[in-house]
Amino acid sequence: xxxxxxxxxxxxxxxxxxxxxxxxxxxxxxxxxxxxxxxxxxxxxxxxxxxxxxxxxxxxxxxxxxxxxxxxxxxxxxxxxxxxxxxxxxxxxxxxxxxxxxxxxxxxxxxxxxxxxxxxxxxxxxxxxxxxxxxxxxxxxxxxxxxxxxxxxxxxxxxxxxxxxxxxxxxxxxxxxxxxxxxxxxxxxxxxxxxxxxxxxxxxxxxxxxxxxxxxxxxxxxxxxxxxxxxxxxxxxxxxxxxxxxxxxxxxxxxxxxxxxxxxxxxxxxxxxxxxxxxxxxxxxxxxxxxxxxxxxxxxxxxxxxxxxxxxxxxxxxxxxxxxxx
Ligand SMILES: NC(=O)c1ccc[n+]([C@@H]2O[C@H](COP(=O)([O-])OP(=O)(O)OC[C@H]3O[C@@H](n4cnc5c(N)ncnc54)[C@H](OP(=O)(O)O)[C@@H]3O)[C@@H](O)[C@H]2O)c1
Numbered sequence: 001x002x003x004x005x006x007x008x009x010x011x012x013x014x015x016x017x018x019x020x021x022x023x024x025x026x027x028x029x030x031x032x033x034x035x036x037x038x039x040x041x042x043x044x045x046x047x048x049x050x051x052x053x054x055x056x057x058x059x060x061x062x063x064x065x066x067x068x069x070x071x072x073x074x075x076x077x078x079x080x081x082x083x084x085x086x087x088x089x090x091x092x093x094x095x096x097x098x099x100x101x102x103x104x105x106x107x108x109x110x111x112x113x114x115x116x117x118x119x120x121x122x123x124x125x126x127x128x129x130x131x132x133x134x135x136x137x138x139x140x141x142x143x144x145x146x147x148x149x150x151x152x153x154x155x156x157x158x159x160x161x162x163x164x165x166x167x168x169x170x171x172x173x174x175x176x177x178x179x180x181x182x183x184x185x186x187x188x189x190x191x192x193x194x195x196x197x198x199x200x201x202x203x204x205x206x207x208x209x210x211x212x213x214x215x216x217x218x219x220x221x222x223x224x225x226x227x228x229x230x231x232x233x234x235x236x237x238x239x240x241x242x243x244x245x246x247x248x249x250x251x252x253x254x255x256x257x258x259x260x261x262x263x264x265x266x267x268x269x270x271x272x273x274x275x276x277x278x279x280x281x282x283x284x285x286x287x288x289x290x291x292x293x294x295x296x297x298x299x300x301x302x303x304x305x306x307x308x309x310x311x312x313x314x315x316x317x318x319x320x321x322x323x324x325x326x
Contacts (some may be wrong), residue, residue, distance in 0.1 A: 006285055008067035008091070009034040010058050010082060011074035011141040015096060019071055020049050022276040022283055023113045029283070035061035058082055062089040069119070072096060075166035076173040077325065080105040083120065087112045087197065092119035094286050098182055098312060099305045101173045101323065106309045110302040119295050120302065121286060126183060127190070127300045128281035130272035131256035135240070135247055138270075139191060143261060145244030147192060150224040152184035152238040155212070155256060158230035167230060168209050170324050175210035177202070177321060178312060181228030183254045185311050187238055188217050188224035194307060197220050202319035203231075217311075 038043035039056025046054035067093035099122040100106040113120035166172040195217035214231030238253035245263035255278040
């Protein structure tokens, strides 16, 4: 790999815009091309962000020799198909979360990465957030003793959104769980591992979209109480409670800039200001892995993505979340 890493952007929507703003912070990144289903839209995005190549189909970007790694930023439903097309064309892939909509899709993705000997990572940006990394290290070193209770949520009011949007269109794998519930589930998994049992209850829009989900994950010595929803705003302060103290990841916890630890009646603040808007750190990890010729990150492995989708699948089974295309 050259000193510069050549990126291609697939699906120039909301998150792709933020991603490109972060890519521009890297001296060793070239944004080579952007692909949309519409050439005019790709050209508009390329002009706005000074990207040399604009493609009117995703396939043209995948077959362009100048591109090393693609960022897939389409609605969930298309992640698997597009990431596999890219890997079959020999591209490394950073794919938005969730990597696939179910276990079978994530298995196929991991298999394709192995077969094509390319790098694949789920863009689970919170895993690379400096506050979350430092909090995990402190917890693993025993700062708050043994965790007995964890509380995390992710909710924003979205009931006024368009029913055709990816949040509310069942054909695009709509609902809060895969979009934002994935974050509290990730935090419980990161700090407590896979639970022994899961309880979950959801409520639904008349079109079948899951609107909010409450979950309890049980472990031998602890419980995690988790929530996601489009029905209200939540404060998004995550609490991790142990036998020797408490650790609070401050709002919005999934993109935190600080956390605090309360022990023996004293509170200590740990600040980790973000560079860029927070997506910076997953890009840094991709660059590091590509320069080391790795096919997966050791911070968020293929097995981690498989475990995470297993948890999502179990919650869906317990609470009755189904998609029409499965
Ligand atoms: N990491 C984060 O913080 C974060 C935040 C938001 C979203 N995400 C993830 O990123 C992905 C995209 O989210 P987003 O909010 O950016 O989505 P979005 O703006 O609604 O859509 C992104 C792009 O997907 C393309 N697309 C391809 N097929 C489509 C279809 N059938 N319907 C609609 N769009 C289609 C469109 O680009 P063209 O038509 O130009 O090809 C569209 O601009 C999701 O999987 C989501 O979970 C991550």
